[in-house]
Amino acid sequence: MGAAENGMRGLSGITNILVCGIGGQGVMTATEILAEAALALGFDAKKTEVAGMSQRGGVVVSHLRFGERVLSPQIAPGEADLLVGFEAAETLRWVHMLRRGAPVLTNTSRLSPPVVECGVFDYPADPVGQLRALGLPLQAFDAADIALAFGDIRLGNTVMLGAMSDHLPFPAEILREAVAARFAGRKPERLDANLRAFEAGRERAAALVG
């Protein structure tokens, strides 16, 4: 289920990647790192999100488009080449954005908001099962578990970057380098932890394919 097989950068020569989750999960940072990898390869890129109140635990969805020349920054429904969800129900919320046959990668962690806790709305009983029932190429795993194994839940977004790295129209190494570049000026332990989280995510996703 690599990039070549799923026909990324098909008709328009533009790759559309949608990353979703909730405020505080690092969705925007992860997408930014992905954009930096694409830019380093000389692609034009545009990244956008509506994030006015996302810091307050609201929905965050980040659109990244890259290719020869990108015009509109937004991905249209049915035109995403890859959907990466940092939270199970959020992945389900945005699945209609995928092109038919394009892959979806999701964290299985569930984060239920106060409107669910106070009984106003229900959290889906089995969001990952619903995704599977749609017949999509799906990779689902608990990224929070992997991040916590490295001692820091904040590594979750790097785990997800590793997991998506073999779905891109460029080698996974390029994305790994972009992660390294992002943490270059930081403490060596922090860089090391992020690179290990990246590899762990990559291996976890690869194991799901095999």
Added chain:
Amino acid sequence: MGNALTAAVANRLFLSGNDAVAHAVRDAGVRVAAAYPGTPSTEILEVLARFPGLYAEWSPNEKVALEVALGASMMGARAFSAMKHVGLNVASDALMTLTVTGVEGGLVIAVADDVGMSSSQNEQDSRFWGRFAHVPVFEPADSQEAYDMTRAAFGLSERFRVPVLLRLTTRICHVKGRVELAPPQTREPTGFVKDAWRWVMVPGNAKPRLPLMFEREAALAAESAASQLNLLDAGSDRRIGFVTAGPAYMHVREAFPDAPVLKLGFSYPLPLARIRELAAQVDTLLVVEETEPLVEQEIRAAGIACIGKDVLPRLGELSPEVLRRGVARLRGELAAETDALPVQPVFPRPPTMCVACPHLGIYYTLSQLRNLIISGDIGCYTLGAGHPWNALDTCISMGASMGMALGMDKGRGEGDANKKIVAVIGDSTFMHMGMQGLLDITYNRGNVTILLLDNRAVGMTGGQDNPGTGRDIHGQQTGRVNFPQLCEALGVKKERIRVVDPYQLPVLFKALREETRIDEPSVIITDRPCVLIDDYKKTPPYAVIDDTCTGCGNCLEVGCPAIHVTRRDKAVKPSGKEVDLAFVRIETSVCTGCGLCVQPCAPEAIVHATPAVPVRFMKRES
């Protein structure tokens, strides 16, 4: 390879529109930049504050920000002000006369329209101000243009001595794209020249200036007609020709790559001759604009036939998809069916208040009191209108809670005679436009209880500083407003001003009950910091003893996102009434130990977590 990639990333600027505007302001040699935070414009001044060599400030409101910029311009310095769309409503009093005086140093006003309303109380089209104030409007379509047009706007401003409106929208402000910078300029202030005829706008001086303003507008029309910022893409498919501006241009190009397109970068005064030229070459002229049919109506008024909002939506954001559907409607065709999967129904996830937010205690308390009418305001605390509190009844404009509360008091009939009127306002909103309303309440003897939520931050836009925090835009120490003294100076009796810790629920409850019973203005100030700023100090987290939790659900009424239901059940009370039970746990990894949920817990099931676990960033459920 690693080094090469690192260098490539470091040398290429990938900037949001806001960031690009800030870079352009710096590179244009601007000396003074002022703003009040507001989505989607906030980051412009945040970025500017990081650049050395120019003066940047958070102003108390947009009107003051624009006046600061104007003062600098009068000194012959380049000046800049940024605001969201509703901010320009506030600043418009200054705008409508500074357009009469004109400017000296270049003055650019960036106004960011929240098209699609991600974080605003309304959607409005700021391009109207260009017409109303007779000032030129520039509309960039991406980050590179945001940079280039901001630079160009300063030049135009000085040549015509006119303020220039730089009209942005969310999809400029919050879209990142590649940007190449131009060589920076330096510009020394030319000095203040005393000239009452120019700067003192009394009728005798202003009257002779009005014709000059209209002459200037005519000259600007000629400039726009010839401007390189208005570009015609010839196109081969002449069935439809598009007139468009801003991010809508990108959508048009994407959806109709072969169509002729006139892109308006210098969109007011409208280059009508160019539009007429395009109209003559195509079967149909379609105007694509966000959000009002403004250009469309002006084109029609000039006698040129066009289509616009007949087939395109008048609200919200446009996109290639929306345009394709609109054009299909225009051609009388069925829109091509997309191959997309159906939208899967998922619960809404509105923004919530943060874990341990001091506002939680306030709204919990307000939700427990009966017979209140709660006049609300703009900030994080507007979320108090939502679940589980439902404890905010109005939200209109910055500072409106005050005047509306007074109006409610004066306008009430018999049916509302027993209601207590409470106004809720945050520290920054109070200083923005709430103080005058409080003055009206005291001056005209209103029976209103004011809750002034001082969390020492402009919370909703990311915790910016304001005159109440004691820090300037750089985080440097400055004078701090003393709220009790300020309220006293505004006419509230000293004994009717209380400062209360919002985490002490019984104290807050008692203060509110007592003050609402007294028939005169009173102010309850809560004084704990926003949890997102450094002033907030975490304390050890709490946990729920499973066996002790009775499922009463009292803690859920606090509305803290760290509290999760583990199991629901039903029970029958001795009275025979069936009640819902919700057994809970606390996500210890995000709990910061504020203790709000401990207080309403009837069986005392909430205790400090032992052993205390290190606080983590993201909550998680298994």
